[in-house]
Amino acid sequence: MSRSDVLVDAEWVEAHGNDPGVVLVEVDEDTSAYSKGHIRGAVKIDWKKDLQDPVRRDFVDRAGFGALLSERGISNDDTVILYGGNNNWFAAYAYWYFRLYGHTAVKLLDGGRKKWELESRELVTDVPQRAATSYTAKEQDSSIRAFRDEAIAAIGKLNLVDVRSPDEFAGRLLAPAHLPQEQAQRGGHIPTAKNVPWSKAAQEDGSFKSDDALRALYGDEAGLDFGKDTIAYCRIGERSAHTWFVLHELLGQANVKNYDGSWTEYGSLVGVPIEIGDGK
């Protein structure tokens, strides 16, 4: 796995974004961003309405994911280029979804919407009309998704990476600073977790740091043992999807799972150990 397998740059998108067999998809935290302007030809996926089960706390199921992509006009053999705001935060989450349901030809636009906007590249409001397809999703790939029991069993044994901000890690905040402070019952982190805020993997323009810088960040600075399996978590599993992308897709770590239940689940469980205070 190398960067060119999982990332494209703006020049590539300008040249190939509307080639047959290529589908641009915008996924934003700010779900209204798309309607204000998007890259020409891009369709939208709403991380919440489209990707989450409307009743249970879980993802859309295999059939639901297939129906969604069919309706958006995405085929099994299309190359999907994802991008979004905030350092590709939610685009990385969607990337993880595509991989979870077995779609291998998927890449991120490095830097996402922010870099594109800061470089004053073209955004349009025309919504493309794509003919429906019949997309068939595969079974979920359980090798990249962790559940709560695995997170508890990993304490003191595997790498646990808490990718929230230092204030959330310490228990002083329960949510990122641009959202109202609510959610889990208790603040803190899973014991033995290392705190590497997800955003440290990105440069200010939203593009990813170099492989060497990333290896130093997680290895030398944070003390992750690259010989061990890793579980990443945040609050609801999207920022940790970004870190999953870095560790698994960019650095090629073999066994990395995203614990999507994350702190909103763990911090509300009865009886599990919690550590508070700053990282060591």
Add this chain to the structure above:
Amino acid sequence: MSTSAAPGAAGTAGDGCGAPAGGTALTAATDAGSQAVVQGHVTQNGSPVPVGYARLLNSGGDFVAEVPLGEDGGFRFFAAPGSWTLRVLAPGGVRAEHAVSADIGKVTELEVAV
């Protein structure tokens, strides 16, 4: 915890990391409740800057959160009490930085001219 500080202002935030409130400002009359709100607008020559980003950095200079500016150049954060730095990025290499402090129950207003 109630979100009475920002009725409807969190957009589609709901139970997730939904849309940042970007453009919709709390009114002056709004009570921040138990939140430590930092909000304001970014302007250039008196006009709103609708395309750009506001980032919140902690006292160590580390990135904490980022929101796209609203159409009125607006931004909002729900911070912890303490000292922060607000950094604005906009097309054309525009950058600006301001020190700001946040307190529980207080809406701290910041007008940023770039």
